[in-house]
Amino acid sequence: xxxxxxxxxxxxxxxxxxxxxxxxxxxxxxxxxxxxxxxxxxxxxxxxxxxxxxxxxxxxxxxxxxxxxxxxxxxxxxxxxxxxxxxxxxxxxxxxxxxxxxxxxxxxxxxxxxxxxx
Amino acid sequence: xxxxxxxxxxxxxxxxxxxxxxxxxxxxxxxxxxxxxxxxxxxxxxxxxxxxxxxxxxxxxxxxxxxxxxxxxxxxxxxxxxxxxxxxxxxxxxxxxxxxxx
Amino acid sequence: xxxxxxxxxxxxxxxxxxxxxxxxxxxxxxxxxxxxxxxxxxxxxxxxxxxxxxxxxxxxxxxxxxxxxxxxxxxxxxxxxxxxxxxxxxxxxxxxxxxxxxxxxxxxxxxxxxxxxxxxxxxxxxxxxxxxxxxxxxxxxxxxxxxxxxxxxxxxxxxxxxxxxxxxxxxxxxxxxxxxxxxxxxxxxxxxxxxxxxxxxxxxxxxxxxxxxxxxxxxxxxxxxxxxxxxxxxxxxxxxxxxxxxxxxxxxxxxxxxxxxxxxxxxxxxxxxxxxxxxxxxxxxxxxxxxxxxxxxxxxxxxxxxxxxxxxxxxxxxxxxxxxxxxxxxxxxxxxxxxxxxxxxxxxxxxxxxxxxxxxxxxxxxxxxxxxxxxxxxxxxxxxxxxxxxxxxxxxxxxxxxxxxxxxxxxxxxxxxxxxxxxxxxxxxxxxxxxxxxxxxxxxxxxxxxxxxxxxxxxxxxxxxxxxxxxxxxxxxxxxxxxxxxxxxxxxxxxxxxxxxxxx
Numbered sequence: 001x002x003x004x005x006x007x008x009x010x011x012x013x014x015x016x017x018x019x020x021x022x023x024x025x026x027x028x029x030x031x032x033x034x035x036x037x038x039x040x041x042x043x044x045x046x047x048x049x050x051x052x053x054x055x056x057x058x059x060x061x062x063x064x065x066x067x068x069x070x071x072x073x074x075x076x077x078x079x080x081x082x083x084x085x086x087x088x089x090x091x092x093x094x095x096x097x098x099x100x101x102x103x104x105x106x107x108x109x110x111x112x113x114x115x116x117x118x
Numbered sequence: 119x120x121x122x123x124x125x126x127x128x129x130x131x132x133x134x135x136x137x138x139x140x141x142x143x144x145x146x147x148x149x150x151x152x153x154x155x156x157x158x159x160x161x162x163x164x165x166x167x168x169x170x171x172x173x174x175x176x177x178x179x180x181x182x183x184x185x186x187x188x189x190x191x192x193x194x195x196x197x198x199x200x201x202x203x204x205x206x207x208x209x210x211x212x213x214x215x216x217x218x219x220x
Numbered sequence: 221x222x223x224x225x226x227x228x229x230x231x232x233x234x235x236x237x238x239x240x241x242x243x244x245x246x247x248x249x250x251x252x253x254x255x256x257x258x259x260x261x262x263x264x265x266x267x268x269x270x271x272x273x274x275x276x277x278x279x280x281x282x283x284x285x286x287x288x289x290x291x292x293x294x295x296x297x298x299x300x301x302x303x304x305x306x307x308x309x310x311x312x313x314x315x316x317x318x319x320x321x322x323x324x325x326x327x328x329x330x331x332x333x334x335x336x337x338x339x340x341x342x343x344x345x346x347x348x349x350x351x352x353x354x355x356x357x358x359x360x361x362x363x364x365x366x367x368x369x370x371x372x373x374x375x376x377x378x379x380x381x382x383x384x385x386x387x388x389x390x391x392x393x394x395x396x397x398x399x400x401x402x403x404x405x406x407x408x409x410x411x412x413x414x415x416x417x418x419x420x421x422x423x424x425x426x427x428x429x430x431x432x433x434x435x436x437x438x439x440x441x442x443x444x445x446x447x448x449x450x451x452x453x454x455x456x457x458x459x460x461x462x463x464x465x466x467x468x469x470x471x472x473x474x475x476x477x478x479x480x481x482x483x484x485x486x487x488x489x490x491x492x493x494x495x496x497x498x499x500x501x502x503x504x505x506x507x508x509x510x511x512x513x514x515x516x517x518x519x520x521x522x523x524x525x526x527x528x529x530x531x532x533x534x535x536x537x538x539x540x541x542x543x544x545x546x547x548x549x550x551x552x553x554x555x556x557x558x559x560x561x562x563x564x565x566x567x568x569x570x571x572x573x574x575x576x577x578x579x580x581x582x583x584x585x586x587x588x589x590x591x592x593x594x595x596x597x598x599x600x601x602x603x604x605x606x607x608x609x610x611x612x613x614x615x616x617x618x619x620x621x622x623x624x625x626x627x628x629x630x631x632x633x634x635x636x637x638x639x640x641x642x643x644x645x646x647x648x649x650x651x652x653x654x655x656x657x658x659x660x661x662x663x664x665x666x667x668x669x670x671x672x673x674x675x676x677x678x679x680x681x682x683x684x685x686x687x688x689x690x691x692x693x694x695x696x697x698x699x700x701x702x703x704x705x706x707x708x709x710x711x712x713x714x715x716x717x718x719x720x721x722x723x724x
Contacts, residue, residue: 061197061198061201065194065198068190068193068194071190072186072187072190072191075183075186075187076183076187079179079180079183101243101247104247104250108250108254111254112254126414133407136403140396140400146392146396149396150396150399153396153399153400153403156400156403156404156407157403157406159407160403160406160407160410163407163410163411163414164410164413166414167410167413167414167417171413171414171417172417177361177413177419178410178413180361181361181364181410181413181419184361184364184365185406188364188365188368191368191372192368192372192395192399195372195375195376195395196392196395196396196399198376199375199379199388199391199392199395200392202379202382202388202391203388203389203392205382206383206385206388207385215389215392215393
């Protein structure tokens, strides 16, 4: 039992060395001549101009909401799909009703203009 | 097999972290996250009880799916309310919402 | 499993017919909203109101014509959909309350411009589905789902006016407290499931009643679960100490929503609370149970604190919020009496409270739309500005205070009588003393309306036809239940027996 875990122990002990070694080697061996250009943030996106707390377009949010609805729908459909062979036609019919109710919601959101990107 | 109590301890710990978060955090979004933690604790409970107490009937399993759906719905509604608050007063700090008081 | 058994039988179908009709009505409301021109927006509210009246007639008609739900069914026969719901007289009476409330609330919100939207009425109706299933639910999963369906709709409704500071703030406060309370309740429910390996509250109750079913070493855990569930239910019925959301949510929410939250939501909370505790799912319903002592303490604190804080309010909605906390306290007396009569009296009280509070908030809606605020001063000289509104408010306040010709008196009388019959005369005494405190602040509003003068007495307050129909209906309800309480009380008393399937 314990023998199975010893590999994990060895792995845990050794694994920090690999990321740490290059950083330490760099610090020991590399020359240090800083200038403002070198001190800039490297490959982390463009520096922001102005306040970062800007208003996102509300469409992002509505898209996310519609996504959440259908994301959760999948959670409900999965068990039915897994047990599909044991369920009869009636269950399939119920699933159709379930999806239809959600589709009505989507249709409503669409007609309210939630899917327009303007 | 891992004893049931281990799962319950994890879930109780998670629940308490959530509880602490609700009281300690001032940001409304962080409070929402703390509440989600509490719901996840419930889910761990339900799944552990399902596995150990009623493995033949998927009661806890089905229940936990409903809890997931609830968590999603709550997150959506909560964020919508937070956004409408933010639009109006540029803050999501719970203590600054003090228009209504005694 | 035999696939054929998935098909519902006729009684099972009839048992959820009101909910199915409500779903159809929601879809109809949303579709109608899309085809209406902006100028005709008020019709969507008319559809919601008429639709809920039709569903009310269907529900009552099923009972009158087909005896559905059959009152004499045994417990096993009345459990439908695999024990998920129980279709009995309790369910029927609560459904009537919710449908009356949603119809009247739709009528009074018809002419509020900010609320003339399909979503608003769809959310009112989906909350009603949640309430209705809360009253019917007899399984922890069903109860949890119903409570959340109702709560989430109400969170959105409370914060519905997105450009109103107070509404959004009320919405988020209600939401945070509500989500927090329901997470705690859910944890408690999951513990009960773990301890008993069951989810049906009646199965759990018969299991808990057997000695040794719960090993003594996990009694503490069971008690913890009980406390958590009490916290969740206490939130729904806004009992002290779980009432912090109440004044803020009631003040900030659009007034028709407040009317809905304070009546239908509270009644639904009581439906769940009485059903779970009276069935004995958290310990036998007798005076030795730990939960009984807990509830008695909550009852006393709720009545007293609600009444005392209500005295100091200068905002009419806040005053009515604290008053509704106090009223929840009176209703709890009916539960802790632990007799069928007590539960029946609690149901009667809730029934009359629906009419009373909807009338009170209906007047507040109309007055505050005219004056633009909801300070107590708006009511100065109301009898001269709008005599009929003042009269409706007078009846509502007399009923809240419990003065004889109104339903409130009968309701309080039955509650206190049930408590005395159960041997809890001291609790009834505390209730009566509290009713006197309550009279003080209810009657001071009457004083403002009839004796005080205000500068703008010349300005009449316009009352639309829909709103006057709604107010007239609720005032008629108050008077009818006040002078001819017999049939309604007999009905609720008969239903009260269904709360206690294991004793008698």
